[in-house]
Amino acid sequence: MSVAGQVFALQVAVVVLLALGAILALVLQTQQSSQREARNRSVSVAQTFAHSPSLLDALKQPDPSAVLQPLAEETRRTAGVDFIVAMDTRGIRYTHPQPERIGGRFVGSIEPSLRGEVLTESVDGPLGEEVQAVVPVRDRSGEVVALVSAGLTVAHVSAPVHQQLPVILGTGAAGLAVATAGTALTARRLKRQTRGLGPAEMTRMYEHHDAVLHSVREGVVIVGGDGRLLLANDEARRLLHLGPDAEGRPVEELADLEPSVAELLASGRCATDAVLLANGRLLVINQRPTDADGGPKGTVATIRDSTELRALAGRAEGASRRLELLYDAGVVIGTTLDVRRTAQELAEVAVPRFADFVTVDLAAPVLTGEEPEGGELDLLRAAVHGIRDDHPLYPQDRLIQFLPSTPMARGFGTGRAVLVEDLSSAPGWHAQDPERASRIVRYGIHSLITVPLQARGVVLGVANFWRSEKPGPFEAEDLTLAEELVARAAVAVDNARRYTREHALAVTLQRSLLPRTLPEHSAVEVAHRYMPAQSGVGGDWFDVIPLPGSRVAMVVGDVVGHGLHAAATMGRLRTAVHNFSTLDLPPDELLARLDDLVGRIDQDAASGDGALAMTGATCLYAVYDPVNRRCALARAGHPPPALVRPDGRVEYPQLPAGPPLGLGGMPFETAELELEEGSQLVFYTDGLIEDRTRDIDVGMDLLRTALSHAGSSPEEKCRAVLEALLPTRPKDDVALLIARTRALGPDHVAQWDVPSDPSAVSEMRAAVVKQLEVWNLSELVFSTELILSELVTNAIRYGTQPIRVRLLRDEYLTCEVADGSSTSPHLRYAATTDEGGRGLFLVARLSERWGTRYTPEGKIIWAEQPVDGSAQDPDGMPQLDFFAEEGL
16 A cells, blocks of 8 residues: 555544544433433332322222223323333332233332332333333321332433434545545655655665665675766675775775776676685676666676685585495495495495595404404404505404504504504504504505494494595594494494394204204105295294104294294294104194194293294194005195106195194194105295295296106205295295105005904914014014013903004014004003003013004004114013013
8 A cells, every 4th residue: 555545544544533433422422311311200200100199099999000000101101201110019010001011020129119219220121121210109107108110211212313413424524525635635746756666665675775785795886887886785895895985986996996896897898707806805796787677877796705605615515525425335334244244345435435445353253243352452354445456454354463552452442533644653553563564654555544343332343544645644524534434334243243143043043953864764755955044044944753653744834034033933843743743643633732832832922921922833744654655734824735746747735724823713624645656745835935026826836847847856856946946045944845755565564353352362473473484573573472462462451343453564663453442551560469560561671662643443552673673682582671670
């Protein structure tokens, strides 16, 4: 808004306020007068009606309202009031302009009037907002016997204010007309004087002018067309050393102005970033003409001091290089978890941007994952890198025992960086190896910074930065940069050291838990591989467990994760499977017990007793019987095995997929396969077939292809499978077990049915002796007769039909007695006077192993004897000394 507009608005506001004030005063005065008149009229009418002679007579009538209502209405109309109400001393109306309200209670205060007082008040009554007077009615004795109230509504009280409003509004309109005319005249005069600029433009122009003169940190000079200095701000006066009387004088006559600057300002030519020397400063001048857009002839020039900017630019460039070096160090250092490689990365990133040569010396225990012991000054040179390879510094892998006077020993011992500006005058460093020190100095290396590699308060070694190309020594800024650089590298070195230690512990633990060699077994020919992951050992495992009856159990499992936890969990599961296999359980029952064990371990871990929770595990358990060539399998969340038929066909048997171990609540199922002799079962973990770059089905197809094209032996197939499927740097560990089945022919098996007759025992002994002679095992006749007699007698006495005897000739001679009962015999200590109870002692003494396994038809009690006669004494007779000592 313009100034004239603002003045006009102010005048209008004044006129309006005056008019409103006059109207408000008129209204208030009128209301006050009307209220006073209304009260006086109400009191007068009420008193007149109260003193009426006929009022007391009417009050004595049985129905006062019938007499008083017409009288009150006539008086109300005559007096010009809105209501006259007569009432008793309780406030019950006798009269009212609205007859339906007769008999109701009066609205207002009556207590003062009952005391004989005259009361005037404003109330919100039946007729609206009212001004009323209440007066007492006295009898001839002066006692108040009734009350009379008369009044007017507020709507009738106000006086006719509108009669005076035209005068007030007319006066206001005249004032507005005068203000409008004056404003128009003022606006025209201001517009001529300001050339059409409004107040905002005038304010901004003044602020800009003041800022240019006093606040801008860049010089501004205006020179007229005649070469005179018209304007110079404060910054221009400071840069050009202009006096207070410089304005108005010709530029070329200013004595303090440099000639080169005066010539440029007086020339009037355009200039862009012209650099001139004035008063020891480098000035950057830009000059343009002022008449380009029709303005007055002349030039305007801006002057900027670039002396400090150039120095700052140099320092900023150096700081930028340092920041870039630290950034690159954060990216390059620590890409692997190898201590030596991390030290080499530190050396490579610092050459040649910070130093010409870098050596990294680490305490020998750090390389094996341990922390250095206190006071140890034997450091191994883990990394050397420089701009040339013919340097005389100690070579890599050299074990150096530094003297306490050397910068390396001081930095390692104190944990603080050491700066040696001049190596030629550093006697403590020369004392380490005077001859080599002289060669280093002659080579041109003249300055050194030694910074300790320190992480978590432990000094792991030192990093040495050597300078030869730059003539100047290292400075304090270089020392700060070296400390920051080494601090980042120290964290990476410590991480690599800790990983090395954990990896070594995990590898040692896993090697102690995995089978080093698998047992030779006549039922299968096996080959196996275990490949750790890139990130370290994991929880994959496998095993081959011999079972009685020439059978063999094969198991493979996978524990989620890597490191010590996974390796320890794997060991616990492998031990549990070994223990459960001694019970000779079917695969589904064994997995069920293993699932319960994992669940209990997880519960113990959740209760906070320190046990490690098993975060996830899978398992595949198989039992192969070479007699009937049947294999029983069950799996708990594990990939199915591959089956390679003797003709080379590869298939994946459809096995029931049980849940992973530890979930509980879901049963496991056993599937049976009949295998031809020479079939190969391939057990593996998911790390072999799963990969981020391919689907699991693709991995299984690759495994099928590799198995179909590989050689015939399990060892050849292991090698071919790993070459085809295993990546160079596997993300997960892999366990692979391949077993080629064999069969135990009929000539190695003998079987008889036994009737429930004690006399059948002698017949069985004769049949067994005959069979042993056929097998050329006559040295086992005596012990086998005793074992068989005891087991068959127990079966006839305590068991049920069917009763069968089976002999298996393999690596062991196995004697099996089966019956239809599920009761299991137990060893017990028989007293000296007992007639029985020593049979199982005899079986245990004569056999190498014995036990019981349950079948769907009942149970089998078995006993094994080595066929090489190792269980007998040198004379060929069983060792029965134990029974002799017991008084048998």
